[in-house]
Amino acid sequence: MTATPARITAVDTYDVRFPTSRELDGSDAMNPDPDYSAAYVVLRTDAHDGHEGHGFTFTTGRGNDVQVAAIGALRPHIVGRSVQELCADPGSLSRDLIGDSQLRWLGPEKGVMHMAIGAALNAVWDLAAKREDKPLWQLLAHVDPEWLVSQVDFRYIADALSPEDALRLLREGRTGVAGRETALLEDGYPGYTTSPGWLGYSDDKLTRLAKQAVADGFTQIKLKVGADLDDDIRRLRTARAAVGDGIRIAIDANQRWNVDEAIEWTNALAMFDPYWIEEPTSPDDILGHAAVRRAVAPVKVATGEHVQNRIVFKQLLQAGAIDVLQIDAARVGGVNENLAILLLAAKFGVPVCPHAGGVGLCELVQHLSMFDYLALSGTTENRVIEFVDHLHEHFTAPVIMREGRYRAPLAPGFSATMREESIAAYHYPDGTFWVADRAAQGGTA
Amino acid sequence: MTATPARITAVDTYDVRFPTSRELDGSDAMNPDPDYSAAYVVLRTDAHDGHEGHGFTFTTGRGNDVQVAAIGALRPHIVGRSVQELCADPGSLSRDLIGDSQLRWLGPEKGVMHMAIGAALNAVWDLAAKREDKPLWQLLAHVDPEWLVSQVDFRYIADALSPEDALRLLREGRTGVAGRETALLEDGYPGYTTSPGWLGYSDDKLTRLAKQAVADGFTQIKLKVGADLDDDIRRLRTARAAVGDGIRIAIDANQRWNVDEAIEWTNALAMFDPYWIEEPTSPDDILGHAAVRRAVAPVKVATGEHVQNRIVFKQLLQAGAIDVLQIDAARVGGVNENLAILLLAAKFGVPVCPHAGGVGLCELVQHLSMFDYLALSGTTENRVIEFVDHLHEHFTAPVIMREGRYRAPLAPGFSATMREESIAAYHYPDGTFWVADRAAQGGTA
Incomplete structure (x- = not known):
């Protein structure tokens, strides 16, 4: 009997916001009152190995919901994919997401939609490294240079960096x-x-x-x-x-x-x-x-x-x-x-x-x-x-x-x-912190 | 008795999608199957003059919902504003929207969030021109050059175009x-x-x-x-x-x-x-x-x-x-x-x-x-x-x-x-066209 290959079963998203604007931590000339936030994504699988892929876009508060919606728009590209194939080649998802011609119109490759793609891909890399039982830095430092080159999209940069350049740099970098x-x-x-x-x-x-x-x-x-x-x-x-x-x-x-x-x-x-x-x-x-x-x-x-x-x-x-x-x-x-x-x-x-x-x-x-x-x-x-x-x-x-x-x-x-x-407390607007906060301010909880 | 000044009472948004991918209209080397769509916005007022401000972002289908969400994120900046003040100075809204430091993190000034700002501002200009009873081209061509200059954000372009340059160009352009x-x-x-x-x-x-x-x-x-x-x-x-x-x-x-x-x-x-x-x-x-x-x-x-x-x-x-x-x-x-x-x-x-x-x-x-x-x-x-x-x-x-x-x-x-x-028919996914289309394809309507 052949085992069914494990699949991505869900792309769960969370709007997580921390009330950092109440201190002056993080204030600068352009960001006087950031509420440090994460449009957070979890890739769940049916591999039954306990591993999930986690990723996020960092934002400063308002608009975190828009960023969550953008990650959600990627769901059809991810749910149902083979976990093994995805982790063996995150670049295949990168190409699919960046190459979605309709979503591409919203960038291309910039702003909300591109950050959503980054969050999803980072979650795949998190999952891949967990499955290899290595921290990501170590996985990247140990894999073949050829495979790393296969993970790079050279479109629009080939005039400055060719695949051959990249391979040479990674091979030289391996010394020592x-x-x-x-x-x-x-x-x-x-x-x-x-x-x-x-x-x-x-x-x-x-x-x-x-x-x-x-x-x-x-x-x-x-x-x-x-x-x-x-x-x-x-x-x-x-x-x-x-x-x-x-x-x-x-x-x-x-x-x-x-x-x-x-x-x-x-x-x-x-x-x-x-x-x-x-x-x-x-x-x-x-x-x-x-x-x-x-x-x-x-x-x-x-x-x-x-x-x-x-x-x-x-x-x-x-x-x-x-x-x-x-x-x-x-x-x-x-x-x-x-x-x-x-x-x-x-x-x-x-x-x-x-x-x-x-x-x-x-x-x-x-x-x-x-x-x-x-x-x-x-x-x-x-x-x-x-x-x-x-x-x-x-x-x-x-x-x-x-x-x-x-x-x-x-x-x-x-x-x-x-x-x-932390997600349970700072999930916006329904996390326990935010509910209690509104109650304390006399609003409806 | 002083009349209450008219206000923007609502920022209504609509996800409108046309099934253009079923023909090959609009196909090009990067966009093989666009479903031409609009993330559409209507500014409503209590002026009782029959005027609304209409605007939209054009998209090619998927992600139009993300774009609608982004326009929605601008609502707190718009609802409640004085119609007269807004139409007399759309630049004031431009500065507020582009200057929202939390939303700015999602760009800055690019992609989904910036296109949303464009849709909202274009709706203001539509409203302003309707109130002046002029097509927009004529309003722009007739107003004072000084006022037009006041509508331009020179940040990050002043090294190539100063307000003085702009005024000179507009004054010279007025001849004839x-x-x-x-x-x-x-x-x-x-x-x-x-x-x-x-x-x-x-x-x-x-x-x-x-x-x-x-x-x-x-x-x-x-x-x-x-x-x-x-x-x-x-x-x-x-x-x-x-x-x-x-x-x-x-x-x-x-x-x-x-x-x-x-x-x-x-x-x-x-x-x-x-x-x-x-x-x-x-x-x-x-x-x-x-x-x-x-x-x-x-x-x-x-x-x-x-x-x-x-x-x-x-x-x-x-x-x-x-x-x-x-x-x-x-x-x-x-x-x-x-x-x-x-x-x-x-x-x-x-x-x-x-x-x-x-x-x-x-x-x-x-x-x-x-x-x-x-x-x-x-x-x-x-x-x-x-x-x-x-x-x-x-x-x-x-x-x-x-x-x-x-x-x-x-x-x-x-x-x-x-x-x-058209909005009633092509509103996605609940417009009459889309409901009938799913029924015809044997899906649930």
């Missing part, structure tokens, strides 16, 4: 992988912290948290800027005084400026030796970033958390517009597209320093940087993963920091699984 | 407006037709429709290309034989190619003297379009129907990547953003030839080109509006073509109002 894996497990991967630098914090809190960051072992911190120049000068002076000259201070404008403003403002802060200026202007403005980079050197230009896909990253690299490429695990089309972006960065020799924070972004993106270190770039030099100490308690395998470094996660999967109690 | 309005009312605005050129059509049908297009007075037709080179060579030869040398034949690849393919394929078709190659590659690939343009001249490069916002158009112009700029009335953030794009095109001296077709896109975009002719570019030279003879019967004021030219619409508003019977 065992030694680096030992080092990673021993020492972790360097992080930097944004926790001191939110706009809403007082100077005293900034000083205290900046000193704490150094004491915790971080060698780089980040400050939000862009709301008021005099405030920024004072805050950057305060931060520099708190950490001394040996610590890198990155600054982040969160797209607040036009090109000319970005140049003037950054140069006005140059006396405090900022390491990079992040998101100086629109993430869509490739030529604008190039102009800013030319005008603010030696301050480096960093961007990427809102860059919509590999095609825009390709151009940022082609135009010489960035010194630091910031991937985000949940903005583009999942692991498959982030492999393309890591390969582009390697081809152009630009270091990748991921965006993280939000809900679960640290948990996800650490896997991609660790793979990059082990089996692609081969180095952590000038590479750091953002760390923000928010909301990790809601995950079953939260990130672990030691001396300012991410420990390599050992749990199988993509570290995407949110605790069931 | 009365004479051009007379000419427009007399002669209409030139169109071109895509009706002969869909990929799914036989050569006989192509020949017949191409000859018919010339007989109807069109001086330009367009063929879809990009699926098979040998077929394209045969089809282009067939079309050229049908229309002769005096008629322009544009070709449209609908993003099918990588940069290198676009160059090779276009050059392989050059012997048939195509006027422009449209969407040769990804709409996100500014540098790619520039490379294609350098390599395929004298064939012109056109793009825009999928260009997400003014920031990408700015760069296409800055990079010298396009000869023809194709606005779409329902892709970007509504009339306000299209004003910015028309101004950018005027600044760089690039002609605007709108994308249309789909559902209602001809109805909308004619207003923008007619405004451009009357009060900005001042010319129709090398400018044509796409015309596709589909689905016009569903609108209360459908476009009127005469001798290959769009007649100036005379009905007040933005020509966006769909007939109530």
Whole structure:
């Protein structure tokens, strides 16, 4: 008797919102009151092995329902698929989802629909890694380069990165992988912290948290800027005084400026030796970033958390517009597209320093940087993963920091699984937290 | 007694889908089976003047529900607003919607969320023009240049177009407006037709429709290309034989190619003297379009129907990547953003030839080109509006073509109002057409 092959039986979605806007955690020049949220998806199977695939899009509150609806629109492509085939070739789903000509009209490959695709694909990778009983970074670092290349969509980037280029980079990257894996497990991967630098914090809190960051072992911190120049000068002076000259201070404008403003403002802060200026202007403005980079050197230009896909990253690299490429695990089309972006960065020799924070972004993106270190770039030099100490308690395998470094996660999967109690409490609008909250505010529960 | 000012009382949304995939109308290399659809919105008021504001996003079927959900997410910004204030300054709503920091995370200014903003703003402009008892083109052509400038968001484009530039262009554009309005009312605005050129059509049908297009007075037709080179060579030869040398034949690849393919394929078709190659590659690939343009001249490069916002158009112009700029009335953030794009095109001296077709896109975009002719570019030279003879019967004021030219619409508003019977029939999945269709196919009605 032949066993029936296991199938994906359900694509369950959840609108999960945390009331972070009530503190000033996460406030910046463009995001004064985010409610960190996840449009969360669980792939269920009939494999009876206890494994589910978890993924999500991070949002900042309103519109999380739209994002959930977009993930739901992918259901017909996923339910009923063979679990084994899907996990053996997540790229087949990537091609189907990105190639759905009707859904494609809503992008193409950008915004709500593309982030939904990323959430679904990340859930597949989570499931695949769990079934292999490996953390995703390790699965990616151990598989054949040929298979990794098969997972990349070269459409629209082949003029800058061919499959042959990718294979060469991955083969070269494999040299010395065992030694680096030992080092990673021993020492972790360097992080930097944004926790001191939110706009809403007082100077005293900034000083205290900046000193704490150094004491915790971080060698780089980040400050939000862009709301008021005099405030920024004072805050950057305060931060520099708190950490001394040996610590890198990155600054982040969160797209607040036009090109000319970005140049003037950054140069006005140059006396405090900022390491990079992040998101100086629109993430869509490739030529604008190039102009800013030319005008603010030696301050480096960093961007990427809102860059919509590999095609825009390709151009940022082609135009010489960035010194630091910031991937985000949940903005583009999942692991498959982030492999393309890591390969582009390697081809152009630009270091990748991921965006993280939000809900679960640290948990996800650490896997991609660790793979990059082990089996692609081969180095952590000038590479750091953002760390923000928010909301990790809601995950079953939260990130672990030691001396300012991410420990390599050992749990199988993509570290995407949110605790069931957290989903039950923060499911919007019917979770227990939100019901109690409305009751406390005198509304109807 | 002071009258209570009229307010927006409801933002009603409708998922309207037409079963166009059952014919091969609308088939191209990337869109084999579109079901032309509208995520439709009606702004209702308590003004008791009989006026409503109508708008929509065009989609190709699946995901239209996601688009409807996105329009719904804008409701809290719109319901309760003063009708008079809103119509006197649609830009105030544009700033609120684009500036909603939580919704902004889902773009920014791209994809599903941005198209939703465009639908809502276009509905406001429809309402404003109805209240002024003017077709929108005429309202735009008659208002003060200073007010038009106030409707434009210069963020992220100020390095290429300042408010002072815009005011100068609009003041210069005003010279001779009365004479051009007379000419427009007399002669209409030139169109071109895509009706002969869909990929799914036989050569006989192509020949017949191409000859018919010339007989109807069109001086330009367009063929879809990009699926098979040998077929394209045969089809282009067939079309050229049908229309002769005096008629322009544009070709449209609908993003099918990588940069290198676009160059090779276009050059392989050059012997048939195509006027422009449209969407040769990804709409996100500014540098790619520039490379294609350098390599395929004298064939012109056109793009825009999928260009997400003014920031990408700015760069296409800055990079010298396009000869023809194709606005779409329902892709970007509504009339306000299209004003910015028309101004950018005027600044760089690039002609605007709108994308249309789909559902209602001809109805909308004619207003923008007619405004451009009357009060900005001042010319129709090398400018044509796409015309596709589909689905016009569903609108209360459908476009009127005469001798290959769009007649100036005379009905007040933005020509966006769909007939109530059409909405009742094609509302998905509960409209009378869809219910009967499922019954006929043996499903449950």
